[in-house]
Amino acid sequence: MHPSPRILAICLPRWKTDCARREAARRGERLPREVPTIVISVVRAQRIVASCCARASRAGVHPGMSLAHARALCPKPRHEAPECPEREQALLRACALWCQRYAPITMIEPSPGPCAIIVDLTGCERVHPCETTLARRVESELARLGCVARVAIASTAAAALALAQESSARDLASCSVRALRVEGAAVAALALVNVRTIGELAALPRASLPSRYGEALLRRLGEAVGEVAEFIVPIRAEPPPSAEWIFNGPVTNREAVERATGELVEEVCAKLLARGRGGREFELLACCADAPAQTLRLTLGAASVRSRHVMRMLAPRLERMPMGMGVESLRVAVLRMGRLGAGDGIAEWIDTLVARLGSSGVVRAGFVENHDPARATAWIRVTRGGFSLQAAFRDASVAAVGAWRPSFAAATPERIEVAQAHAPTLRWRRHEVALAAWHGPERIASPWEGTSADYWRVCTPEGRWLWLRRCGSEWTLAGVWS
Amino acid sequence: MRRIPDTLRERLAALGDPCAGTLGIPGIPGIGDAQHDLALGVVHEWMSVEEPPPLAHDGWIAPHGALVALAWRVVLSPHWSMVAERRVAWVGRRVWPSPRSMIDEHGSRALLAASLFIDPAPTERVSGEPIRTERSNRLWAAEQALACDGICAVIFDADGFDMVASRRTQLASVRARDRPAVLAIAVRPWSQRAELTAAVSRWAIRPVPSDASAPSWSAELMRGRSVAGFAQVGQRMLLRASWSWCGGESPRVRSA
Numbered sequence: 001m002h003p004s005p006r007i008l009a010i011c012l013p014r015w016k017t018d019c020a021r022r023e024a025a026r027r028g029e030r031l032p033r034e035v036p037t038i039v040i041s042v043v044r045a046q047r048i049v050a051s052c053c054a055r056a057s058r059a060g061v062h063p064g065m066s067l068a069h070a071r072a073l074c075p076k077p078r079h080e081a082p083e084c085p086e087r088e089q090a091l092l093r094a095c096a097l098w099c100q101r102y103a104p105i106t107m108i109e110p111s112p113g114p115c116a117i118i119v120d121l122t123g124c125e126r127v128h129p130c131e132t133t134l135a136r137r138v139e140s141e142l143a144r145l146g147c148v149a150r151v152a153i154a155s156t157a158a159a160a161l162a163l164a165q166e167s168s169a170r171d172l173a174s175c176s177v178r179a180l181r182v183e184g185a186a187v188a189a190l191a192l193v194n195v196r197t198i199g200e201l202a203a204l205p206r207a208s209l210p211s212r213y214g215e216a217l218l219r220r221l222g223e224a225v226g227e228v229a230e231f232i233v234p235i236r237a238e239p240p241p242s243a244e245w246i247f248n249g250p251v252t253n254r255e256a257v258e259r260a261t262g263e264l265v266e267e268v269c270a271k272l273l274a275r276g277r278g279g280r281e282f283e284l285l286a287c288c289a290d291a292p293a294q295t296l297r298l299t300l301g302a303a304s305v306r307s308r309h310v311m312r313m314l315a316p317r318l319e320r321m322p323m324g325m326g327v328e329s330l331r332v333a334v335l336r337m338g339r340l341g342a343g344d345g346i347a348e349w350i351d352t353l354v355a356r357l358g359s360s361g362v363v364r365a366g367f368v369e370n371h372d373p374a375r376a377t378a379w380i381r382v383t384r385g386g387f388s389l390q391a392a393f394r395d396a397s398v399a400a401v402g403a404w405r406p407s408f409a410a411a412t413p414e415r416i417e418v419a420q421a422h423a424p425t426l427r428w429r430r431h432e433v434a435l436a437a438w439h440g441p442e443r444i445a446s447p448w449e450g451t452s453a454d455y456w457r458v459c460t461p462e463g464r465w466l467w468l469r470r471c472g473s474e475w476t477l478a479g480v481w482s
Numbered sequence: 483m484r485r486i487p488d489t490l491r492e493r494l495a496a497l498g499d500p501c502a503g504t505l506g507i508p509g510i511p512g513i514g515d516a517q518h519d520l521a522l523g524v525v526h527e528w529m530s531v532e533e534p535p536p537l538a539h540d541g542w543i544a545p546h547g548a549l550v551a552l553a554w555r556v557v558l559s560p561h562w563s564m565v566a567e568r569r570v571a572w573v574g575r576r577v578w579p580s581p582r583s584m585i586d587e588h589g590s591r592a593l594l595a596a597s598l599f600i601d602p603a604p605t606e607r608v609s610g611e612p613i614r615t616e617r618s619n620r621l622w623a624a625e626q627a628l629a630c631d632g633i634c635a636v637i638f639d640a641d642g643f644d645m646v647a648s649r650r651t652q653l654a655s656v657r658a659r660d661r662p663a664v665l666a667i668a669v670r671p672w673s674q675r676a677e678l679t680a681a682v683s684r685w686a687i688r689p690v691p692s693d694a695s696a697p698s699w700s701a702e703l704m705r706g707r708s709v710a711g712f713a714q715v716g717q718r719m720l721l722r723a724s725w726s727w728c729g730g731e732s733p734r735v736r737s738a
Contacts, residue, residue, distance in 0.1 A: 345630050345631050345632045346567075346569060346630065346632035346633070349626060349627070349630040349632065349633070350598075352626060353600060353623060353626060356614075356619070356622070357600070357601065357602060357619060357623065360601065361600060361601050361602070361623075362598060362599070362600055362601075363598075363599045363600075363601065364594075364597065364598060364599065365581035365584070365594055365597065365599065366581075367581070367582075373582070376582070377580065377581050377582070379599065382598065405580055405582035405583050406580060406583060407546035407547040407550055407579045407580055407583040408543055408544075408546050408579070408580060409580045431534060436691065459691070461691065462533065462688075462689055462690075462691065463689035463690045463691035463697070463698060463699075464689045465689070465697045479580070480543065481547050481583075481689075481697040482530060482543045482544065482545060482546045482547060
């Protein structure tokens with residue numbers, strides 16, 4: 001028994017303005033939310049409004065209006081951007097691919113009307129047990145990406161689309177005929193006979209509809225109520241580029257293998273560059289005669305299209321690769337792609353260091369929740385989680401930010417003696433050191449473990465500041481402002 | 483006749499007279515006064531003066547506080563405005579300051595976010611690779627960091643670097659004219675204060691008493707070559723680093 005189909009429709013009524021704002025953000029322009037956005041198209045040498053955001057709509061701007069009129073209604077500051085159908089379509093495709101996180105089959109709705117994406121949820125009930133929660137989640141996640149989205153779930157794609165387009169409608173019958181995405185002429189002709197909703201349209205005799213209002217209307221109505229089958233043609237993400245080299249028989253010469261690998265890497269990088277993406281993870285598969293196939297995986301710190309850098313990382317491992325009785329074929333594939341970075345050389349520099357020193361060779365500083373200052377520091381590998389260094393410092397563990405800590409913390413606390421006969425004096429490594437200044441105590445305690453210690457900042461007459469720890473009657477040197 | 487590539491010619495020319503004026507880089511504004519800036523694109527040596535009782539059980543301790551104050555200058559200086567993200571590389575575990583001391587009293591973690599710490603003696607080794615000493619790895623990592631355009635300052639442990647090694651770091655610190663210049667600080671132990679190296683200046687860092695209830699250090703020029711700011715060989719200059727933990731000031735370095 002087949003499960004009953006469930007289709008999620010995402011209607012993007014302000015897609016053009018969303019794209020314009022996204023493009024502005026990509027260029028680094030700062031656009032506050034309250035700035036209205038107008039997308040302009042040129043029709044017969046006249047600039048007209050192609051789309052506008054909700055704020056501009058409230059000011060009275062609507063698509064089709066001349067730009068001069070819109071400017072009069074919507075004062076500055078406002079953001080004006082030219083229409084770019086190619087970019088909007090590319091972003092819509094990217095958005096449809098992004099929606100595959102909800103279900104594996106997604107489609108860009110081809111019928112005329114506002115941009116929309118269809119997601120086939122059939123069979124994903126266990127993943128998304130509650131449809132209402134899913135719809136809210138999709139809307140909020142798209143809103144976080146800067147897209148205005150209206151979402152509806154129904155048994156057919158046409159019904160879900162109609163409900164998503166008309167958010168005020170309670171059911172399909174109360175949706176307007178326009179929501180069926182048919183031509184405007186048919187909608188106007190139906191309005192003449194006072195048929196405005198899908199419910200009223202469904203009550204008409206079906207046989208008379210095609211001759212009066214066209215075939216498309218009957219087909220869309222049939223699709224909406226589930227009488228006519230509708231086809232969802234899923235979009236597929238383009239596979240990452242790869243290149244293959246087949247030798248004329250097993251090759252035992254390592255230099256030849258390295259040369260061929262270099263050419264394959266160059267080919268793959270050229271393909272990546274053509275797509276405007278970079279490779280983050282590469283794989284070299286070498287099929288050897290009389291030996292198992294060898295796989296070398298290379299992960300870069302940041303996406304790159306520089307074949308020279310990839311080969312520099314790959315070459316030392318290629319040198320040690322067992323070749324058996326010779327290599328018969330080579331294949332270089334990109335396993336993971338990423339956005340190309342600023343190209344200041346930091347990522348390549350870190351890759352070079354990690355290749356020689358290991359992943360623990362390049363670290364950044366972080367903090368962990370620990371009451372003991374000596375154990376509150378963590379060294380985090382840079383290769384873990386890419387280069388989002390800022391993200392590593394969002395932890396709120398350093399609550400006592402104003403409390404200064406010494407620049408050198410003693411790995412093993414050293415015992416000292418503190419005497420307070422006449423003036424505070426330190427006896428340290430057989431030296432009597434008088435104290436010129438002291439601050440404290442600062443109590444650092446762990447209520448959970450039931451331990452506590454007092455810390456003092458003391459200064460020697462020479463100006464050397466020390467951090468002393470007193471636990472019970474025992475004094476130790478915890479650190480130095482070196 | 484063999485032609486020398488222009489880049490190599492430029493580097494050799496810069497090496498011949500390693501002064502800031504030749505490089506067209508005025509040093510870091512604000513570290514000293516107008517005549518006493520630390521020149522960029524050349525290696526400066528900093529060493530912490532060891533007086534009894536010695537701070538460390540074994541070996542030596544780098545002048546972390548003064549280095550942190552200097553690194554703050556790099557992060558805050560307008561000089562590297564052309565660099566999208568400023569980075570400071572700390573090469574060698576001995577020069578790594580305690581991360582808590584890198585947060586200023588206002589809670590700013592800009593220096594921590596800009597810092598990358600390089601451990602030239604990692605525990606993980608690639609199997610089959612010939613084992614390299616910690617010193618050779620440290621020298622190599624310092625060279626790599628100095629040559630990387632995205633790094634504004636490199637603070638590296640130069641313990642045991644001989645004349646050849648120091649020349650290598652000096653050569654790596656010279657970048658092309660259109661690239662952002664690097665502040666290179668080689669940190670050495672006090673016991674090597676008499677050794678000759680290719681660094682253009684050598685500074686002794688020692689704590690000084692201050693009235694502000696805050697750690698202070700003085701940086702005293704021990705020797706210097708013809709670098710802008712200390713044109714005469716042997717001229718001495720006092721550079722004081724201080725910060726305040728109870729006041730509202732950010733760490734700073736100022737000339738006395």
